[in-house]
Amino acid sequence: MPNQVYSFLYENKRTGAYLGAIALGLSTLLLPSCTNLTRNEEIQQEKTNVTANEVSQLSGDAANSLGKMVTVRSTVTKAVGKSGFVMTPPDGKPILVINASGATFTLPGANVPVQATGQVEQLRVADIDKKYNLGLEPNLYVDYENQPAIVAQSLALAPTPENLYKAPAGYFNKEIAIKGKVRKLPNTTNGFAVFEDGWVDDIGIMVVGVDRNLQGGPIQEGEYVVVTGVARQPDAQVLQTANLGWDANKTKEFLARYTNRPVIVADRVYPSAVETK
Structure with a gap:
């Protein structure tokens, strides 16, 4: 169903296994407003x-x-x-x-x-x-x-998922590092949602551009990770480029419901060195 992915963002969180070692390689950044990142x-x-x-x-x-x-x-x-x-x-x-x-x-x-x-x-x-x-x-x-x-x-x-949701304007098109708990999305490749314990509304932030066959094993439901990447306005082009395995109807339905929240286009995903409480 078209709204299956979106509604899954609101389900109760579960626990998951620890992700094995993967390359850290955090991206350097140019702030506050440039999207072209320079690297030494x-x-x-x-x-x-x-x-x-x-x-x-x-x-x-x-x-x-x-x-x-x-x-x-x-x-x-x-x-x-x-x-x-x-x-x-x-x-x-x-x-x-x-x-x-x-x-x-x-x-x-x-x-x-x-x-x-x-x-x-x-x-x-x-x-x-x-x-x-x-x-x-x-x-x-x-x-x-x-x-x-x-x-x-x-x-x-390094905003929390909740702060990113409440004040996304200050982070759009900037490199961020966000830590949270993974929720896998059904019938979706290269994407998942992250949550924060104690977040009353329990509304996730979607992460796209994720290779699920990362070194050390696939990302697991419920594990704590840090995602580094760029916060983007969600649109059809961003979602299509991410190769989520969605058709045009599912993308359209998602965008109609997923409003006033950024999508993170990930550079890296790695186990949280700072455990989320």
Whole structure:
């Protein structure tokens, strides 16, 4: 039936198995308004070689994570020069993040979370500046010198599914990283919905452009994942390009019902390093 996919978005959530390791490779981004993403090829190669099992949530004393790949999702407390800003991970202390992604990142408003993924290093401004050619202002980093810092290979806005639904306008055509619980859609290939625990309305956000035969096994019902990609206005062209296996009638019915919500065209899907509560 044409409305089968849409109505499935409202069914009660189920539990699912854990997704195996798949390539992380978060996309770099140019914000706030450009849709053409610029990539530094060397950095991109480094990111592609990082698997989800090698990335962990940063918490507690960052000194214990020196040399490790970590992911932090939180709001930004302050900017430091053109390439740095401070985040506070859950159960942790504020930590400096250096944007070494190879792309400009415009900091969002105070209430919009950011996801940063990179290696924890003991900050030596001269060494990092030389390696990544960032043009860092040494005088601004005096208080952070020789302290743990995240040298970020990937940065993205990180709204919750609920916030993305309530205020989609601020995210359209931007690279985002959204975490949630998977709900598979019947008779649909290369797509699923993500939800957030505690979301009263329980209305999902649709994710398209997903290869279901990802390394490590197919995406499972009920597992927690992070999706990185671009939030788009849903239209027939986006859905047809995603190869969902829908005919024209099903696409038309879906668009008539799925209003005021974005569709995420995915770059990557990987297990949530930060478990959703």
